[in-house]
Amino acid sequence: DIQMTQSPSSLSASVGDRVTITCRASQNIGTYLNWYQQRPGTAPKLLISAASSLQSGVPSRFSGIGSGSGTDFTLTIRSLQPEDFATYYCQQSYSTPITFGQGTRLEIK
Amino acid sequence: QVQLVESGGGVVQPGRSLKLSCAVSGFTFGTYAMHWVRQAPGKGLEWVAVISFDGSQRSYADSVRGRVSISRDNFKNTLYLQMNSLRPEDTAMYYCSKGNYYGSTSYSDWWGQGTLVTVSS
Numbered sequence: 001d002i003q004m005t006q007s008p009s010s011l012s013a014s015v016g017d018r019v020t021i022t023c024r025a026s027q028n029i030g031t032y033l034n035w036y037q038q039r040p041g042t043a044p045k046l047l048i049s050a051a052s053s054l055q056s057g058v059p060s061r062f063s064g065i066g067s068g069s070g071t072d073f074t075l076t077i078r079s080l081q082p083e084d085f086a087t088y089y090c091q092q093s094y095s096t097p098i099t100f101g102q103g104t105r106l107e108i109k
Numbered sequence: 110q111v112q113l114v115e116s117g118g119g120v121v122q123p124g125r126s127l128k129l130s131c132a133v134s135g136f137t138f139g140t141y142a143m144h145w146v147r148q149a150p151g152k153g154l155e156w157v158a159v160i161s162f163d164g165s166q167r168s169y170a171d172s173v174r175g176r177v178s179i180s181r182d183n184f185k186n187t188l189y190l191q192m193n194s195l196r197p198e199d200t201a202m203y204y205c206s207k208g209n210y211y212g213s214t215s216y217s218d219w220w221g222q223g224t225l226v227t228v229s230s
Contacts, residue, residue: 032214
């Protein structure tokens, strides 16, 4: 199975800050990497697919990129807004079993 | 618009069975893979199972394989998850989600609001 490791596990930031969350796969997954946002008490929401493709309706302050190695990926949120404080998960869809990272909780400082 | 509505959750004793359903609308159900993903209280997301558009391919997480069966009825636009020999560690919110294409290696682009399963004596 492909293991997905996110860092950090939690992060404190202020409105207006820029934050970066990283995700590492245990093997090459190409760009089969997706990012989800989950606000408390709600279902996850797809933000980015294929490492860098922003979903329709997702603000442009969110961006994703892969390092080219097929194992290292980054989610960046520029100019944090109050609604961005949530938990973020990466997911590989390269092969089954599909696996998620453990999540990164983004909290207000 | 795309809608996924889960049902069938509840409190069940260890060792018993439960069948979850997910009724969908707003897209052509029979052309997309479908997933079940669960989340234990206070924990992260755990992928459970996927079924291809026509039901010919099914894949399961190691944690549920042999106890859980995913199925679909493309005439009723409904996805199912049959869970047997339930354990306390199966306690979670269960989400159904739509795959982005017909195959099992798809990501989830739409999600339901979940149905809560509690396994307790």
